[in-house]
Amino acid sequence: xxxxxxxxxxxxxxxxxxxxxxxxASESGRWESRSVVxxxxxxxxxxxxxxxxxxxxxxDLAGTAVRETGGGAWIEALTLxxxxxxxxxxxxxxxxxxxxxxxxxxxxxxGGPPPESRDRAEAGxxxxxxxxxxxxxxxxxxxxxxxxxxxxxxxxxxxxxxxxLGLCGILLIAAALEAVSPYLxxxxxxxxxxxxxxxxxxxxxxxxxxxxxxxxxxxxxxxxLGIRLGSLLVGRIREDMFGKLMDLPIRxxxxxxxxPFISRIQHDAEFVQEFLALGMTQLFxxxxxxxxxxxxxxxxxxxxxxxxxxxxxxxxxxxxxxWPKLRSLRNRKWNAEYDLQQYISxxxxxxxVIKAFHRGETEKTRFRTLNGIAxxxxxxxxxxxxxxxxxxxxxxxxxxxLAWFVGGQRVIDGDATLGSVVAFTAYFxxxxxxxxxxxxxxxxxxxxxxxxxxxxxxxxxxxxxEEDGVxxxxxxxxxxxxxxxxxxxxxxxxxxxxxxSLQIRPGEKIGIVGRSGAGKSTLIHLLCRFYDPDAGxxxxxxxxxxxxAKEDLRRHVGIVFQETYLFDGTVAENIGYGLxxxxxxxxxxxxxxxxxxxxxxxxxYGYDTMVGERGVQLxxxxxxxxxxxRTLLLNPSxxxxxxxxxxxxxxxxxxxxxxxxxxxxGRTTVAIAHRLSALRRVDRIFVLDGGTLxxxxxxxxxxxxxxxxxxxxxxxxxxxxxxxxxx
Amino acid sequence: xxxxxxLPWIETRSVxxxxxGQGYLIAEWLGRRERVTASRLFPLTHPDGYIAVxxxxxxxxxxxxxxxxxxxxxxxxxEREAGFRPFLPRIVSIRRIRRRFGHWHWDVLTDAGPMxxxxxxxxxxxxxxxxxxxxxxxxxxxxxGLPAESEWDARSRKxxxxxx
Ligand SMILES: Nc1ncnc2c1ncn2[C@@H]1O[C@H](COP(=O)(O)OP(=O)(O)O)[C@@H](O)[C@H]1O
Ligand SMILES: [Mg+2]
Numbered sequence: 106x107x108x109x110x111x112x113x114x115x116x117x118x119x120x121x122x123x124x125x126x127x128x129x130a131s132e133s134g135r136w137e138s139r140s141v142v143x144x145x146x147x148x149x150x151x152x153x154x155x156x157x158x159x160x161x162x163x164x165d166l167a168g169t170a171v172r173e174t175g176g177g178a179w180i181e182a183l184t185l186x187x188x189x190x191x192x193x194x195x196x197x198x199x200x201x202x203x204x205x206x207x208x209x210x211x212x213x214x215x216g217g218p219p220p221e222s223r224d225r226a227e228a229g230x231x232x233x234x235x236x237x238x239x240x241x242x243x244x245x246x247x248x249x250x251x252x253x254x255x256x257x258x259x260x261x262x263x264x265x266x267x268x269x270l271g272l273c274g275i276l277l278i279a280a281a282l283e284a285v286s287p288y289l290x291x292x293x294x295x296x297x298x299x300x301x302x303x304x305x306x307x308x309x310x311x312x313x314x315x316x317x318x319x320x321x322x323x324x325x326x327x328x329x330l331g332i333r334l335g336s337l338l339v340g341r342i343r344e345d346m347f348g349k350l351m352d353l354p355i356r357x358x359x360x361x362x363x364x365p366f367i368s369r370i371q372h373d374a375e376f377v378q379e380f381l382a383l384g385m386t387q388l389f390x391x392x393x394x395x396x397x398x399x400x401x402x403x404x405x406x407x408x409x410x411x412x413x414x415x416x417x418x419x420x421x422x423x424x425x426x427x428w429p430k431l432r433s434l435r436n437r438k439w440n441a442e443y444d445l446q447q448y449i450s451x452x453x454x455x456x457x458v459i460k461a462f463h464r465g466e467t468e469k470t471r472f473r474t475l476n477g478i479a480x481x482x483x484x485x486x487x488x489x490x491x492x493x494x495x496x497x498x499x500x501x502x503x504x505x506x507l508a509w510f511v512g513g514q515r516v517i518d519g520d521a522t523l524g525s526v527v528a529f530t531a532y533f534x535x536x537x538x539x540x541x542x543x544x545x546x547x548x549x550x551x552x553x554x555x556x557x558x559x560x561x562x563x564x565x566x567x568x569x570x571e572e573d574g575v576x577x578x579x580x581x582x583x584x585x586x587x588x589x590x591x592x593x594x595x596x597x598x599x600x601x602x603x604x605x606s607l608q609i610r611p612g613e614k615i616g617i618v619g620r621s622g623a624g625k626s627t628l629i630h631l632l633c634r635f636y637d638p639d640a641g642x643x644x645x646x647x648x649x650x651x652x653x654a655k656e657d658l659r660r661h662v663g664i665v666f667q668e669t670y671l672f673d674g675t676v677a678e679n680i681g682y683g684l685x686x687x688x689x690x691x692x693x694x695x696x697x698x699x700x701x702x703x704x705x706x707x708x709x710y711g712y713d714t715m716v717g718e719r720g721v722q723l724x725x726x727x728x729x730x731x732x733x734x735r736t737l738l739l740n741p742s743x744x745x746x747x748x749x750x751x752x753x754x755x756x757x758x759x760x761x762x763x764x765x766x767x768x769x770x771g772r773t774t775v776a777i778a779h780r781l782s783a784l785r786r787v788d789r790i791f792v793l794d795g796g797t798l799x800x801x802x803x804x805x806x807x808x809x810x811x812x813x814x815x816x817x818x819x820x821x822x823x824x825x826x827x828x829x830x831x832x
Numbered sequence: 833x834x835x836x837x838x839l840p841w842i843e844t845r846s847v848x849x850x851x852x853g854q855g856y857l858i859a860e861w862l863g864r865r866e867r868v869t870a871s872r873l874f875p876l877t878h879p880d881g882y883i884a885v886x887x888x889x890x891x892x893x894x895x896x897x898x899x900x901x902x903x904x905x906x907x908x909x910x911e912r913e914a915g916f917r918p919f920l921p922r923i924v925s926i927r928r929i930r931r932r933f934g935h936w937h938w939d940v941l942t943d944a945g946p947m948x949x950x951x952x953x954x955x956x957x958x959x960x961x962x963x964x965x966x967x968x969x970x971x972x973x974x975x976x977g978l979p980a981e982s983e984w985d986a987r988s989r990k991x992x993x994x995x996x
Contacts, residue, residue, distance in 0.1 A: 132855030134912040136945050174871070175918030176975060191855035194916055197974040433994040440996060443955050559953070597973045 121145060123213065126180065126206035128193030132159075141180060141192045143210050148182055150192055161190065169210045171203055173598050178203055200598045254557050261342060262381055265334055269386070272330050276390035279323035284397040286316040287531035291405070295524030331386070339378035342560065346370050349564050355635045357566060373556040380553030388546050395539045398532050405529045406521055409512055413533060416504065423500075424544055427493065431548070434486040441479040448475050501537045508533045576654040582661040582742035583611040583646050584773030586632065591641035593631060601627045602638075603796045615775045616784035618817060619793035625777045626667060628793065629747050632775070633664055645743070659683075663741030665749040667777075669728040676705055677712040680734045687738055698768055699734035700760050701727070726757050733761065737768060744769060746776040758783070781818055790814065842885065842894035844902050849909040857913040859885060859893075868893065870910050871917035876967060876977050879922065883914045921947065922977040923968070926988035929995070935971070942976065949976065954995050 124143045130136050138153045148166060150159040167183040169192075177196045180203050181189045195203045262269055289309055297306030347370060402410040452459065452468055459468055512526035586609040594600040601624045609615050617625050630636055631643055634650045643650050650658060671679050680695055681687045692712065696702040704727055708714040716723055716731075723731070733749060746765065762783055765776070778784050785804055792800040792807065792814045799813045807814035847861040859868040866887060873882040873895065881898040899907050921942035928939040936957070938949040949970045951957035959967045964980030984992065
């Protein structure tokens, strides 16, 4: 600040820009690049050529505000007479910068230092901006990236170095044998057949047979080694991937579908394994062999070799021209199949809804359409590869015919022996064959690298936000929770919680109420650290959750979710999920506490009854009580209930409520309840409204005040008899 | 605004819109005149209709089913305001899509001008809706509408045909 004031004297006033924000559209919604700048005297909107179109003196300014619209936001200035003035619009990518600017301007107007959160916000905007910039610039990394993927893949292979080396050795020997056998043609024909010497002939044939047999032996050996290495690898890659999936934060799954993961784990891993175990070594051996074959061809007849090689660029050009077409056909096929797979998995998950709404026929039609597309693309691709294949075969045969034609001419002219031409054409067809399989191997390599890229993309995704630096252990928790100035949004540009601060004393019973969508569950998610706040902090017993050792957090904070999820397994397994070695007594005790014991006892196999997809179907309330028992078993210091009783009938609710009340003794309890009547006996109630904390107090205090709580209470009291009458 | 039988529809002819000097939308109806905001309820499937109007404190006033028949100045004002709420550019044509190792770089023309988009793999970034409309999400979470296949021009078709 001081330097800014000093600078003012030397340079013209309007050059002293304190903060600046680039906007994408003007206040009237016209798309043009402008900037909003703050100088010590005024807030100005400037065009890209520097012309000022709007100037608001600092002394008339009350602050600025960000108004999110979904997909972007407006920035506004607020004047002291209470009038908002629109300054400009930013797309999503600019929203962080806008928030930072907003905070900077407000801090400047307050006369204080820029706010704490500024660093975070700015760091965010910087990284976002960078992200954005990279999005703008096409990145040309392909080859180095390919190399990077290969290096990463090599890490998977590293533990099996000896096997890999063995495999390479075998491949080299096999290649050498393969390269030698055609050469035997020359002495067989020139020295054996043509000079009619039976002994030499028989010996040479014997040698040829021996070479073939050895070749076959090495091939089997190679296959065996490759398969063994491959299965070791695929197991490891899958393990790493699944491990990673479990460690990823919930955010990672938010906007991803689950089907691709299954495919990634199953197919991509297999693909990459095949490539690692066989493809890579094969590519290497084939390269060596091609070189050897070429050398032999030069050795036999260098002029003929040179002549034939002139044709190579032509072949290359044809392949390069057709390559993109084939690749795009493969992509199209893959994407169509993916859609189909996704559709099937979704239809199966939603089969009840489909039936309930009598949409079976419609869904069949949709499936038919998708399937039609997939089949069409499959056909398209198959037809093309068929043509390619035959064309390639024809080209190869023509090449060999040409070699015979030119070579035969040379024999007739007496420039070469028949034996050397036979050997040469044998090598030549071998060379062409390798070219073809090399081209195929290249395609294979590319596809494998793409699969590897998808795998690495997963393996390199950031794991669940680790504890910052050293994690703090907390063997015993008192259950004190502080939430300080927390801001949070699931996605960019849509804040769900704003500046929420609250304090919960050890052992206190807290109720959280608010309209649906007010952010109650979100606050709970933050308390359990499924997400980290965008600004501010949350502490348990004074320790920031980000620093608290994760296992201690999970042990001390127990949660019962709004939506229950039971795994396929027995009732006991489900209750004991968080404590696998729990004695049956503990499990029964937890079930009794959760009022679940009675109905479990009536199940056909008691606690060992299978639930879930392959077992008995439980009602919503029963599932809920099992999940409550699951949480209770952990005996957490902080118990969180997110509308835990919303899916049960009123009678069961009061039963569970009663149980929960006893359970909450000696621990901090935070309960979100839909029915406010369930919260009469809590110590304090927090009322959330539109992502902010609107009111705090006891039921008596709040119901005596004209606020959000009273309105909620009235709407329930008036709505309830009607609803119950309808039942 | 008008309430007919509990439905929130606003009679198109009963209301006029204009933009004030500060860039805000002003609505005038039944002798009242105040600052309002307008947002699209179906920004992807029906981007031109179903515009919800709220007063400046966010209280819903009603929904304009369509802007047909509205006087041109009014219409432009409300369209422009609603176009930002939400901001969901519609891809008009695709000049180029290139794959650069794990990311797809799109060079597109949208109804909000030319843009460069970077997305992840297609299967994670493009969702297909009933009727062939697609929703594209880029790496910054910005979303874009992509019309049904029948509406693509030749060049876009060619670019997309490589993948879709
Ligand atoms: N996983 C999510 N991704 C994006 N938005 C979400 C997610 N979960 C909740 N929201 C949004 O956050 C807001 C608050 O939701 P929530 O905390 O679940 O409300 P409630 O008070 O009903 O529990 C809602 O507008 C909801 O749409
Ligand atoms: Mg909720």
